[in-house]
Amino acid sequence: MQINNHFAIGLILASITHYYFEFTLLEFSMICIFSFLCDFDVIFTKYARDLNHRNLFTHSIIPSIFIIIVGALITWPALTISGVSYFLHIMVDTFDWGTNLFYFGHYNIGLRLLITKEEQENLEIYLDQYKNRASFFDFKRYKNKLWILLSIIIFILMMIVVSIYALEYFYLLIFYFIGLAFHLQRHFHLKKIENS
Numbered sequence: 001m002q003i004n005n006h007f008a009i010g011l012i013l014a015s016i017t018h019y020y021f022e023f024t025l026l027e028f029s030m031i032c033i034f035s036f037l038c039d040f041d042v043i044f045t046k047y048a049r050d051l052n053h054r055n056l057f058t059h060s061i062i063p064s065i066f067i068i069i070v071g072a073l074i075t076w077p078a079l080t081i082s083g084v085s086y087f088l089h090i091m092v093d094t095f096d097w098g099t100n101l102f103y104f105g106h107y108n109i110g111l112r113l114l115i116t117k118e119e120q121e122n123l124e125i126y127l128d129q130y131k132n133r134a135s136f137f138d139f140k141r142y143k144n145k146l147w148i149l150l151s152i153i154i155f156i157l158m159m160i161v162v163s164i165y166a167l168e169y170f171y172l173l174i175f176y177f178i179g180l181a182f183h184l185q186r187h188f189h190l191k192k193i194e195n196s
């Protein structure tokens with residue numbers, strides 16, 4: 001999933017649980033940050049198997065479970081929910097391209113809805129069709145109607161849930177749009193490269 005969608009899911013989770021725990025701004029933000037933080041592991045891509053950041057330890061369920069346990073032990077709900085937020089990120093990632101869920105098995109696990117078996121087996125051939133190899137993944141995403149529909153549903157759900165449960169933190173929505181703008185400009189940039 002893209003960073004704005006991960007953020008939206010984190011914001012939904014933070015808002016609903018805020019109703020019960022009345023988080024401070026810092027705690028509330030922490031839950032939102034944990035929903036997308038692990039995607040910054042892209043800076044360590046060169047250390048990842050197959051140069052895929054989702055094969056890194058940070059994209060397994062292990063860190064999130066550790067955070068949930070620590071949060072429960074020190075009885076800090078905001079940390080526990082942050083761990084859940086992180087856990088949801090990893091789960092959501094299994095739907096589009098899959099992720100190295102259990103790390104030690106080193107298998108990319110998930111429904112991997114955006115890629116066919118045929119494309120997986122001949123990935124290099126597909127990637128070579130593009131000037132920038134990232135275009136393959138980017139275009140597959142934007143051409144997928146189910147993915148677009150899902151993104152819209154997540155967006156609407158986020159707006160409703162924040163309005164009901166966490167109106168005082170409504171302004172944090174700005175980060176959703178920053179994430180969206182980042183991905184859209186990347187998409188159009190790649191489109192321009194491929195069409196040139």
Ligand SMILES: [Zn+2]
Binds near residue numbers: 039
């Ligand atoms: Zn991810």
